[in-house]
Amino acid sequence: MEETPGSHPPGGDDFPPGDDGCTRRRALNAFLASGVVATGASVAYPLGRFLLPPEQAESAASSVVAGDKTGPFRPDDFPVNTGRIFKMGSKPGILVRLPDGEFRAFSAACTHLSCLVSYRADKKVLWCACHAGAYDLTGRNIAGPPPRPLAAFTVNVKGDEIIVSRGS
Template sequence: MDTPESPEAGTPNRRGFLNWLLGTSVGALFGSVLYPVARFLSPPEIPEASTRQVEAGAVNDPELLEKGFKILRFGNEPVILVRLGDEEFRAFAGTCTHLDCIVEFHKEPGRIWCNCHNGEYDLRGRVVAGPPPRPLEAFQVDLVAKGAGQPKTVVVSRA
């Protein structure tokens, strides 16, 4: 900084010292106010219970029979369960890899479809058309017998 009093560059003087003192104090003040604010603004990590497996209901669930698919709560993530036949089910991550929308299943062409930007996946989760960059993550589906006379239960687990 150039002050009229500075006699020579590099020589300390009173004005320069005071300016330095004031500058660092103001800097420290702003720093000590802005640091906590910045930390406050960044949301804390909240640990989520990790889910390995969920029961998706009976194989003859009316919603599954009617629409051919169902969105499950897999912990905090949505998972799409698709019914292809009485004993044939598939499950994939329910969020489109394009921009995070939740997908649905269209029975007619047999495709998983995202309404946001017309992303289309086949029944193995591979991208067929539209903007999605990656295939849907596949989940494992097992049918578990619950007892004599009872319909089997669909169990979805992380592959």
């Protein structure tokens, strides 16, 4: 903009600055800028809230009947020294029958990068094939990259159903 003396509005830059060097123009500009920022924020914040997905209803069930697509597992049809994957709500679980016949259940998502673990009958460990992680049969991480033990579930056999529940 051309700066001719006659075009200066009264009280513009000619107005003597205060002790801290703040002119009236700078103060007004700051007010204007804060208005622009406030307008931008009042659009950006609701937009951000819209983009944020709503809280999911907790789909991870606290207790399930262990089974897969072929139907519920039956204790009689479950060979010892094997493990099978089942759905614990929306997350995978693994049900293992120890050589002595006892059932144990863990989260089947490896604590390293959430690959599916499987039961290795030869080594008697829970094995993550992605990066050669291994857990013992209490879920403790014993080899490879996994940083934490697998979450253990409680197993109850009722009749010919195997019920797995979260927590103790």
